[in-house]
Amino acid sequence: MLPSRDAGIDRYRCRVHGNRSVTSSVGRSAEPQLSRIVAISPDDGSAIDLRNPALAAVLSWAVPGLGQLYQGRTTKGGLFMAAILTTFVLGLWLGGGKVVYASWKPGDTRWAFVCQAGAGLVALPAVVQSAKLLGPARQPLFLSSFMAPPLAAGQYVSRAYADQLARHDPDIQPDDFFDKPPLKQFRRDQLAQWHRQLGKFFDIGTLYTMLAGMLNLLVIYDAWAGPLGPSDEEKKRREAASASPTASSPVRAS
Amino acid sequence: MVATTTVTLTTVLAMSPWLFDTPLVGMLAGRVPGIFFGLPLVALASLIFAATHHEDPAAIRLATVHWTVWLGGMLGIVLAAVLLLGWLQ
Numbered sequence: 001m002l003p004s005r006d007a008g009i010d011r012y013r014c015r016v017h018g019n020r021s022v023t024s025s026v027g028r029s030a031e032p033q034l035s036r037i038v039a040i041s042p043d044d045g046s047a048i049d050l051r052n053p054a055l056a057a058v059l060s061w062a063v064p065g066l067g068q069l070y071q072g073r074t075t076k077g078g079l080f081m082a083a084i085l086t087t088f089v090l091g092l093w094l095g096g097g098k099v100v101y102a103s104w105k106p107g108d109t110r111w112a113f114v115c116q117a118g119a120g121l122v123a124l125p126a127v128v129q130s131a132k133l134l135g136p137a138r139q140p141l142f143l144s145s146f147m148a149p150p151l152a153a154g155q156y157v158s159r160a161y162a163d164q165l166a167r168h169d170p171d172i173q174p175d176d177f178f179d180k181p182p183l184k185q186f187r188r189d190q191l192a193q194w195h196r197q198l199g200k201f202f203d204i205g206t207l208y209t210m211l212a213g214m215l216n217l218l219v220i221y222d223a224w225a226g227p228l229g230p231s232d233e234e235k236k237r238r239e240a241a242s243a244s245p246t247a248s249s250p251v252r253a254s
Numbered sequence: 255m256v257a258t259t260t261v262t263l264t265t266v267l268a269m270s271p272w273l274f275d276t277p278l279v280g281m282l283a284g285r286v287p288g289i290f291f292g293l294p295l296v297a298l299a300s301l302i303f304a305a306t307h308h309e310d311p312a313a314i315r316l317a318t319v320h321w322t323v324w325l326g327g328m329l330g331i332v333l334a335a336v337l338l339l340g341w342l343q
Binding site for chain 1: 283288291294295298299301302303305306307308309310311313314317
């Protein structure tokens, strides 16, 4: 059943769960063909207007749930946004703002960031900080260590960033840097310091942020193709319920 | 959107020393046993799984409960097995 808002559309291309694809035409074939991609709700069989699925998927990657909001699925969009972003920020908070960083240095390749990047723009500062710290300036944006990769032994940083770390990080002293004008060279392993400082929260925070990013992949798929539909077990249960003469509310076929 | 992102990024970076103060984390979260940090993740995974399989809010709620029981049950069984093995050693 298609909702009344779609009455003026000539052609529907329905992407249904699985590999089924249904194309139906609704009159007025002489007029220019308008196509709209819709998904079928597994719950009541109604059509879900996916608008531009590719754009919705990109929006859902950028900000979890934004693609669903763009499609007019406000409840799900708000739900996804609140759940994913809360988990990501909670993980970041548990990890003291240090668990999300991008690093591809030998010996400290941060593969967890591949999963964390799935959460979208909230992980973007890590890329910016990494690029700035390894760039010609040798210091992160605003001299903030937030989402900046840890300093490895022997790494060169700007004097301003070294002074900033020595002032604000209780684990770093001014003599932890060799003076190599115009830069300074770190002589310890900051990642080991983080592990010692945060203990289990480094791993818990990493897990939270990784899971938020990975679950957002499902949200992106939902924006692109609509709901996946119930599991086979749930389908059998529904069929059994609808076949039973005592079933009170049979579910419409999707 | 670019402007909003830039403003948000700048604000978060500027506020980061206060937002993610580690002594506060230690004070609040340090008292919670580590195993309880897994419960929100089970709830989150169940909610996202349910919401990506359904469209109706009532169906999402019901499926969330089903997924939570299933995931929690599986993880509970694994935990019990690990504890049992540790106890037997």
